[in-house]
Each structure stands twice: as structure tokens, then as C-alpha cells.
Amino acid sequence: MALELDAKVPPGPIADKWDNHKFDLKLVNPNNRRKFTVLVVGTGLAGASAAASLGELGYNVKVFTYHDSPRRAHSIAAQGGINAAKNYRNDGDSVYRLFYDTIKGGDYRSREANVYRLAQVSGNIIDQCAAQGVPFAREYGGLLDNRSFGGAQVSRTFYARGQTGQQLLLGAYQALARQIQAGTVELYNRMEMQDVVVADGRAQGITCRDLLSGEIVSFAGHAVLLCTGGYGNVYFLSTNAKACNVTATWRAHRQGAAFANPCFTQIHPTCIPPADEFQSKLTLMSESLRNDGRIWVPTEFDEQRAPGDIPESERDYYLERKYPSFGNLVPRDVASRNSKTVVDEGRGVGPLKNGVYLDFSDAIERFGAETIKARYGNLFDMYERITGEDPYKVPMRIYPATHYTMGGLWVDYNLMTTIPGLFALGEANFSDHGANRLGASALMQGLADGYFVAPATVPGYLAGLLGTPVMDTSDPAFTQTVAESQSRIDRLVGIQGTRSPDHYHRELGKLVWDYCGMSRNRTGLEKALAEIPALREEFWSDVRVLGNPGGFNQSLEKALRVSDFMEMAELKVADALQREESCGGHFREEHQTADGEAQRDDEHFAFVGAWEWGGPDVQHDAVLNKEPLEFENVQLTQRSYK
């Protein structure tokens, strides 16, 4: 059964689409708003801003987080900044330029109309956040400061020291707290969504596991907003927080929501490489370091000397050698792939030979240690805390790590999935970043969706339900979903196998990283497609979940999340296999130019791959639906950074 993928892009010139659409959307009278219940899952930038804004409008909102507080969501860890087309620098920025840079940076695999709207509301986000008291960096005159970021030739990134994500999230969290106090929003913390309840052809509510009591509880609503982030932890090691998981979007997928472009993952080039087998996660070092650091590896294989003892003539500054015009500042995907190449050749550095050097000695000589400290002091301190090495004296060691996922639930222009009434916001949807996301654009998208898009489009959907009460949670549609969630838990606890959930998560992550990481080929992907189902079967017969399922049980939480990653990973690999081209973060070794660069195939692959759940044999049962991408406003070009 093929899905109908109607993106519902409004007609008219691209610059007018959003305004016209907002006028065309149905409205809900202020007196009627409290009759509608909206369930918002997740309290990161997208979730907190959407819940707060819908609460302000007068809707009856319930918001869910598995954390102890909404403020812990992983948006908090974003460092660099947030883009906005304010043109405060007078350097030629405009809505159109931000739109153009985002489409191009995404390697022409995103939907024009959504991206244009993102650029249009970007300025409003900065206004909103400044009014909330977000302490953005300021100049001496008191006006807002900007910095430059990759993939753009204008300076449009707003920031709050190295903690922009934290400050924006706290702004949204505080707006949410105000609505909780006002009684328009009800907060459910330590509550993890288990499933979406679909009945009469639309989303009617969710089931959750109360992480304190272990009970499965139901919530009914007129609409459900999934603001649950990405699936980067499918690799086990990533820069994501430990609890980030795919369960909410994957369970929605199983209930009928199409999952789009799962093979698109961003691998960030500058992270600290794993130190040992205990490694639990990877830490990102801001990409701004590449402005002054030079990346190199020894020319010799199996080099044993300390970096300082290796003469210039025996160092390979491979990015400067291969890309003379961009050098160390090539885009994230190009930098990452080249690090992998030299490490795979056996020229990696560090005790595990799993990194490359990022060397500041030239910059320190040229500008002095004080200047470098002023620019990067906090990053150097963090590096030293983690590795015990002083980057003022020895080169940093870096290696790429999974950082962000561009794929996610398929949504139309209204951010609604293929299940009516089920919306996906922020990293959880697929719509704005194509095959590669530009730096400082994730925060922009999360807040655009939550503050400005969903508060306009969700009421447009609700208006049609006026007079319809929410479904009773004693309805079989709910009780059956609760029973299914409960039986999954019973099954996991009942296995009483020999290996921990983390053991299986690591094994899965290694498979996906090796065969569907920075570069992919048919042989590897097919190998992964053979091994993932076997690993999943082993998981379901051998995982060991100890402790009481009827209470606070972190092993059980992990096991539930890993069980969904086990299925999602297979779809991700299948998607990578079908996409016979290289674009953005998706590099297929079979499709490269003579000099090793990504080779896009616009004739055959300028589409969104939206997968439909078909059954538990994921790679054979899943059905691929295609939304063709039409580019009316930008010219498709091949990226070159030589």
C-alpha cells in the first residue's frame, strides 16, 4: 500500500507562501481553545517553545519529559550559536540568502518551501529570545554581536558564550514554567512515551511509562506533537546525551507515520576520540577551532614518535594539500571523511591510533598564547579535563563523531506526519536540512517550529475537530495499546539472559558505525543488513534486565530504547542502500568523482525517501515512498571546495 505524500505546499511565489497560508488556515475562537487538548512530547527547544506558545494561546496543553525537569533536554548542550537573517552586520545577508545557503548546504535534498519559511521566521526568534532575557553576547554599544560559521559568507550567528543552546532552552523552559504556573500547561516529568494511539484514522493520544512507578498510563488529546529529537544514539557512541533515543518517533512510525531519509546523519569532524573500552559518549569540540588549528597526520604508517619530534617534512597536512582554497575550513562532511581515510590507512595518532592532530603551535607562534586563550580558552580547558593533555603544548587529537540526524518523521508543510493529528517538530522531523545541516541551524529550526510554525498550523487542524471530545482512555484503542506496551516490558524482563542492554547497544552501534557511518558501500551495507536482524534476535533471547519493572528501573528504560534502535538501524541501512548517490552526510563509495568527491545524482535521487512500516522483517517489509523534490527558486550545482 503506497502512502499519499501530499506536502501541502501552498501555491504562489515562495516569499508569499507562508503569509498566504497563515491567512488560509482555519482559526479557533479564543473561547473555544480551552476545549482542545494538545499533547506535547519532549521539552527541548521545539517541545518547550511549542507547549509554551500553545498554552499562551489558551489551549489545554500537557507536556511530557522523561527527565526530572524540562530544562535537562539535550538542546541544552548546543554550543556555537543560532543563525538569523537579521543583516545587522550590513554584509549582504537576507532571508533569501539564508534560505539559499541552507538549501545548498543540505546538498539539495530538502523542501524549498519549508526552508524558506525557516529563514523568514529566523529574525522573529532572535526578537523573542532577547525579550525573554536570553543573555546574548553584546557589543559595547549594547547591541547584539554576531560570529561567523561554516557554510556561509556572512556573519549571522547569534550566541551566548559557548552555551547558546543552554540559554535558548532556559528561555523556552521559563516561558513554559510561566504557563505551568498559569495553569494552561500541565507538566508530566519522568514520563516516557511508549506509543501513539491511533483510532478512526487519526492520532488520539499516547501511552507513557511512568518512570517512577513503572506504570503504563494513557493520555488522550486532539493532537500529539512529537518533539523528541534525533536518532544519533543508534551508533551508541555519539555526542548525544545518554538518554536520547528513537522510541517516540519509531513507535509513531510503527503506527503508520512515514520515516524519511533515515540514512542522513551528520558526523561532526572535531570530537575527542574514544580513549578506551569504557567510553560512554563522545564530546564535541566546537568547529570554530578549525579557524586556527591545522590538521595533520604523520606521513609514515605506525609512527611512534611524539608529535613534537616529527619534522615538518614528515607531516601530512592533508586538508591543506587536497583542498588548497578551503584548507582546514572545508565543510563538516568533507573534513570528516578525510579523517577517516587517513586513520583507516593506519596513520591515525594517539594510543589507539584513532585520531588526527589539530595543531595550534603555528597559531600560538603567530598570535601568542594569550590570544589563542582568549579565543578558545574554555575549549582548551575542557579538552584538558577530559584527556589530561595540555593543547597549548601538544596538538589536540580529534576524530569525527555522530552529532545530528537530518532524517526523521516525514511531515508536510504544516509539520503533520502521515498520521492526521500527529505532528513532528525540530530534529524529530526531516524537513529543513536535507542531507547535511549547517552549523547554528539546529537551534533555529527547533525554535522556528515551536514558537512560530506549530502554533499556526496545529490550530488549523484542531478547528476541524470543534465539538469532538477527546477519546475516553478506557476505549479499547487505549487499553489495547497499554496492554501491548506492558507485554513488551514483560517480555524483556522475562528473558533473564546473560548480557546487559548496554552490551547490545554497543554491538549495534559498532555495526552501524562500521558499515553505515562516514562512508558506505554496497558490500558493507548488505553485511549490516544480514547482521542486524541476527543481533536483534540475540538481544530478544539473551538480554538481562534486572530489578523491579514496577518501579524506577534504568536497565529497563535502556532495554526498551535499545529494542527500538535495533529495528530503526535496519531501516537506516536499507535507506542507505537504496540511495545510490552521494550527497551531504551520505557518502556512497561507488558514487564519487575521479578525485574522490561526493557525486550526487539529481536525475534519479532528487526525492525524499519516506518509508512506510510493513512489518517486523524491516528490510523486506518496509515500503519506500518518494516525494519528488522540485527546485523552482535555486539552481542545483555540484559543491566544490578545492
Add this chain to the structure above:
Amino acid sequence: MTKMLNLKLKVWRQDGPDDAGHFEDYSTTVADDASFLEMLDYVNEQLIADNREPIAFDHDCREGICGSCGLMINGQAHGPQKGTATCQLHMRKFNDGDHITIEPWRAAAFPIIKDLAVNRAAFDRIIESGGYITVNTGAAQDANETPVPKEAADAAMDAAACIGCGACVAACPNSAANLFTSAKIQHLNLLPQGQAERFGRTKAMVETMEDYFGSCTNYGECQEACPKEISVDFIAMMNRDYAKSMIVNRRRLGERKVG
């Protein structure tokens, strides 16, 4: 080069909020480049292998910013390294043969959920009582219409850096939450955008704080324990604003009888 450390751990185990709780001893050997939480992960893997229930503890970003983690390590909130959250503490700060005692935050306002995990919801209640600037989505003017002196923005950011971990409460002999509360109050009170609600906010948040937490007697342990090194100066500023709120609280003007 990596060194292996043999450690003796004494860890607080408590089955639930109503359980009395007790210490359990464990021995483990880990690499010194592991983080403190990776050491606990490893102990947990060993426990699971022995068919024993793993130790529950809160953690998430492991980059020192989400504020989820927080352990009393040898009696020090977040352990021995200054300005460092538990997740960023690495085992090279310890020596081979060390004995390490690990406890949850201990404060009446933070009831224990299980083992090392505590309930910090009282912090959310303080924020809800006034830790925001009232501005509906869409109502904002252009961001550059309100210049903010750089010094004010920087000071506000110093306060706003709080991660809400609760170390200040855990380190305080009185279990006071004045550093946490003042950090949010002063983040907002220092900015021009925060002036309209300045005194109402201060009064509401201080009084909510007092519903849950003990009183500040200026020990200053909070500042020492804070992983973001937030200054106790903000407490002094909060106290000033609270005193002023008693006389200039504009919200109370309406309560005056007319005529």
C-alpha cells in the same frame, strides 16, 4: 599513558523513597582516563554480570551542562575538582588504592528516588513562581530596540550559567537554595527586559524557595561546590532586591485602600 586504578567503593543503596538505605562496598579496577560516571557504568556492568541490580544514578549529557548528574564524592558535592560537574570529573584525579564514598545529594527538599537519584522538582517550582519575563510569543519588538550594556549582559550571563544541578543545596549545611534562586533572579533582574517584574519576581521566588529549603547563613559552601563557579554576590543582590520588594513592590500598590 593509561594507568589502571584499583579502587574500593562505598556506595549508598536505597531501594526506594521509603527504604532506610545502606552502604554497600565494591571493588573495581578502571583506567584512569575513564570519567567518574564511566567508572560507575563499569561497576554496573560487573553487577549485572553477577546478577545483581545495578546502581541507579541520574546523568545525561555527560558534558557538564544538563545538570542531571550530581554525586557526593567523599563528602564533596561533585567531587574534588573545582568548577567541575561529576560527569566531567575523570579518574586521573584519584590514586591507585583509593577508597571512594559515593552518596546522593542529601537534603529534605530532594527526596531520594532510588540509590543515588533524587527528586529536584522543588527547583522547578521556584522557577514557575516567577523565574521568567512575561512576553507572549510574537509580542517582541526588534531585538536591537533595547540595547543592553555589555557589562550587564555579561553579569547576567554569569548568573544564567547555572545548570540547576543542586550541588549548592547539597553542599550547604542548611540545605539552602539561595545560590540557585539568586542566580535566576539576578540573571533576569540585571537586564532591562527584566525590570517590569523585578520586585514581584524576587518576592515570589524567595518565598517559594523558603517553602522548600533551609535558610542561608552565609557559609559560602555553595559557591565552592558550584560546577559553574557562580558567585555568592548574587545572593547579596537578591537579598537587596527582596528587602526593596517589601516597600516598592508595585504589584502591592493595588491592595491599598483608596480614600
